[in-house]
Amino acid sequence: xxxxxxxxxxxWLHACLAHHDAFLRGHPHTHGTPRCYSAEELPLGQAPPHxxxxxxxxxxxxxxxxxxxxxxxxxxxxRERPSAATQCPVLRPEEVLEAxxxxxxxxxxxxxxxxxxxxxxxxLAFAECLCRGCIDPRTGRETxxxxxxxxxxxxxxxxxxxxSRDSSGLPTPGAFAFHTEFIRVPVGCTCVLPRSV
Numbered sequence: 001x002x003x004x005x006x007x008x009x010x011x012w013l014h015a016c017l018a019h020h021d022a023f024l025r026g027h028p029h030t031h032g033t034p035r036c037y038s039a040e041e042l043p044l045g046q047a048p049p050h051x052x053x054x055x056x057x058x059x060x061x062x063x064x065x066x067x068x069x070x071x072x073x074x075x076x077x078x079r080e081r082p083s084a085a086t087q088c089p090v091l092r093p094e095e096v097l098e099a100x101x102x103x104x105x106x107x108x109x110x111x112x113x114x115x116x117x118x119x120x121x122x123x124l125a126f127a128e129c130l131c132r133g134c135i136d137p138r139t140g141r142e143t144x145x146x147x148x149x150x151x152x153x154x155x156x157x158x159x160x161x162x163x164s165r166d167s168s169g170l171p172t173p174g175a176f177a178f179h180t181e182f183i184r185v186p187v188g189c190t191c192v193l194p195r196s197v
Contacts, residue, residue: 036163039174066125088131091140106135107148109189120158127186134191150186
């Protein structure tokens, strides 16, 4: 799995948001304070369309692109049988030759959908390591000789926060400001040497 397209996208998005800072900040006299949008300016409680348009390529980022397939697979699993165990699996080469990378890895992981109603994108795929150690390729079983750790990717998101439309400083009902923020999203797992023997 290559992370280069995602990193290039993040660089582009960051530059695009910086270039269009006036949209995020509101009027120039606010001196860096994000604009406070009234309930009437926010369609169905969402972020203003011009802010979401800046993230039109969010769909190309792995944590966003995986969400629809994960939700569809989760829906199928619930219909067919209870959720599979989330413990460290035993790897059998003949069973995983056609499997996805996260299932063939000696540090296997699964994805879960993380939802935050005040974040855009609201849903992101987070990787969770299935083993504390790693799987020995010779035996197919977990060994403590190595540790599984998550691989993290920085992703630029919008966060919605209540704000005040007057000088009282108290949040105005239905009013929100939108802040850009980089968050660290787990996108996979890998094996490393333990810190201590």
